[in-house]
Amino acid sequence: MRLSKAQCATSGDIVSVVGLNHPDWPKEASKWVGGTPYLFDVIGPRSLGYAPNMLSGIEALNPDIVHLHGLWMHSGRSVLQWAKKTRKPYVVSVHGMLSDVALSYGRQKKRFVLQWFQKEVLERAAAIHVTSSAEADEVFKFGLNNPLIQIPNGVEQLYLSVNQTSTKDKVVLSLGRFHKKKGLSLLLKAWQPLEKEFPDWSLLLVGPDQDGEVNRLKGLSSELGLSKVRFHGQVWDKQKIDIMASASIFALPSLSENFAITVAESLMLGVPVVCSKGAPWQGLDEHKCGKWVDIGPEPMEHGLRELMCLSPEKLQDMGQRGREWMIQDYSWDSIALAMRSEYQSVLEKSVS
Incomplete structure (x- = not known):
């Protein structure tokens, strides 16, 4: 949310946020301050996040680039299908999910999802976003050689009384x-x-x-x-x-x-x-x-x-x-500007 808010404020770009619907959303929606949200209903277990209408929703938005956050969810497959149809690029933020500790949990689900779509989602990504050199090492250890974008997460500038x-x-x-x-x-x-x-x-x-x-x-x-x-x-x-x-x-x-x-x-x-x-x-x-x-x-x-x-x-x-x-x-504005610069670089490479 904070990243999309800063992206809207600093770039003038149209930023849309695609996600999974949740029963708590109606009471939480008023707190949302990021890009325009588009939510899609989940069918089956939430741990997989299968939202059959997400692909058509992304297609209707017609983005130039997609930034996928996280792994092991069906939303990754929707982004992959969109990229194959449109030949447009996407970036993946792994959010620590390739560490040895993270991979040790839910092994059965991750083995299944890896073979179904996650391996291809990662390998076809135009770039992988990491927040630190340690996370970059985890990406390489997983066997990936995509271009890396290393930008830390931001933090809201909190004011003290x-x-x-x-x-x-x-x-x-x-x-x-x-x-x-x-x-x-x-x-x-x-x-x-x-x-x-x-x-x-x-x-x-x-x-x-x-x-x-x-x-x-x-x-x-x-x-x-x-x-x-x-x-x-x-x-x-x-x-x-x-x-x-x-x-x-x-x-x-x-x-x-x-x-x-x-x-x-x-x-x-x-x-x-x-x-x-x-x-x-x-x-x-x-x-x-x-x-x-x-x-x-x-x-x-x-x-x-x-x-x-x-x-x-x-x-x-x-x-x-x-x-x-x-x-x-670590201000969100500086993070958003750095990320936009990387998006632009990815887009330029995708048409060259």
Whole structure:
């Protein structure tokens, strides 16, 4: 949504967003601020996303180029069929879905979809969009040699109230869905010695549950004897921003992430970050706004300890450096302009 909004604002191009209809859309439609949406009904399991009218819908829009987001859904086949009919190009954003961790889930479905259409969708793409060099390596490892477009995701420029900039709780926050690949069990193990060393600090885990992961983590927390760990369900909009802005440190212990938007959002809110090398945020060290650590409990423990030992003033300085970095390199307008330039290059090559 944010990308299409910025594309409309910066280019003057007509941007249409094609997607799958959902029962919640009528109550969410008023929040949509991107390009004009066109939704198509799904037949069968939503996990496949078979929308038989999508192909004719794309044809009716008659786009010059299509940007396909994500893999393993029937929408990819619709785009492939459109491209074959029209001989027009499309770009694919893989969104971390070719990492070893991502490929390890739903293997049966992915083997079926790969042979049915996904392999051809990827191989015929005029270019593949990645957000980092790590994601580019995943594309090559998968056996693809398409031209690559490397542009990071953008982050909305969030504005802080006076209260948000002056009031910080001694809280380490991790926010995102509760899933095994998020590495939250590693974070709990890292927290065990820190909880004893820093009794005035607490750890807050926020997000929607998936496959009973919350109960598993609560059980682990009890086994480790932790008393300063809180769990909170999914949050949205202002509540999400308030929770993120009030934390002193953001922690991301993930095993695999193609980008991790919560890191960018935390930095935009002036919160320093300790992030595992499962996500491509080596710039945390370069910009002196956090720590980029190896995956595992001990590296996460050391990274958190280093920040937790700092004064509130020094943590605020780190957060401010992170915010300045985000505004400079990750604004949606700059991302949209960079993407448009790549679209133009793809279009020029397609007619040469």
